[in-house]
Amino acid sequence: MRHLIILIFLIFMLVACSKQQPNLQINNDSQIRKNIIGLSILPPPGDGWLYKTVSPARIEFGKLRASKFQSLVASVVAHKIPTSESENDFLLKISKERWRDAKNNAQYKNLLIEENISHEKNSLCVRYHSKYEDHGSKYLSKQIPFFIIEDIGLICRHPGNYNVGISIGMSQRAEPNKLLQSFESIANDFLSSAKFETLPTE
Numbered sequence: 001m002r003h004l005i006i007l008i009f010l011i012f013m014l015v016a017c018s019k020q021q022p023n024l025q026i027n028n029d030s031q032i033r034k035n036i037i038g039l040s041i042l043p044p045p046g047d048g049w050l051y052k053t054v055s056p057a058r059i060e061f062g063k064l065r066a067s068k069f070q071s072l073v074a075s076v077v078a079h080k081i082p083t084s085e086s087e088n089d090f091l092l093k094i095s096k097e098r099w100r101d102a103k104n105n106a107q108y109k110n111l112l113i114e115e116n117i118s119h120e121k122n123s124l125c126v127r128y129h130s131k132y133e134d135h136g137s138k139y140l141s142k143q144i145p146f147f148i149i150e151d152i153g154l155i156c157r158h159p160g161n162y163n164v165g166i167s168i169g170m171s172q173r174a175e176p177n178k179l180l181q182s183f184e185s186i187a188n189d190f191l192s193s194a195k196f197e198t199l200p201t202e
Contacts, residue, residue, distance in 0.1 A: 037078040038158050042193035044074050074170040081165035087117050094126045107136030125156035149173045152187035160199045168194050
C-alpha cells in the first residue's frame with residue numbers, strides 16, 4: 001500500500017502539473033506554515049512546489065524536476081496508530097504497518113531499509129530511510145529499465161494522544177543515475193520544521 005500510494009501520487013502530480021488543475025496551489029511563501037490536525041509544518045525548501053490540502057488530516061506537496069521522470073513528493077498525515085507496550089513494540093508495529101502490502105510484490109527490489117526508534121519533538125517516533133527499485137512503472141522503456149524511489153520520514157505518536165500518529169515524509173523518484181544528491185538534506189529540513197499542535201477536543 002505504501003508503494004502504491006507514492007506511485008499514484010507521483011502520477012497524479014505529473015498529470016496535475018501539465019493540466020494546471022485548480023485544486024492544486026502554488027506555494028508562494030515558504031515561511032507560511034501549513035496545518036493539519038495536530039501539526040503545523042513549513043513547505044519543503046526550494047521553489048516550484050505545488051501543494052494540495054486533501055483533508056483536514058492530510059496535506060501533499062509535489063515538485064517536478066528536469067524531466068517528467070524525476071519528481072519529489074512530500075506529505076504530512078494524521079492517522080490512528082496501535083497502542084504499544086514498549087518502544088520496541090512501537091517500532092515493530094509501525095514497521096509491520098509500513099510494509100504490510102509489499103512483502104510479495106515482485107515489482108519492487110529493496111536496496112535500503114532503515115527503521116529506528118527516535119526521540120524527537122518531545123515524542124516517540126520511528127525514523128525511516130528506504131530506497132528501492134521500481135520495475136513496474138508504465139513509464140519504463142528499454143532506455144529506462146527501472147526507477148529508483150527513495151523515502152525519508154518520521155512516524156510519531158502525538159504527545160497529546162498516543163493513539164494519534166503523525167506521518168511526515170518525502171520521496172524522490174528518478175532514473176538510477178539521476179537521483180538528487182541533496183535529497184537527504186532537503187527531506188531533513190522538511191521534517192525538522194514540523195511542530196506538534198494541540199489536538200481538537202472533539
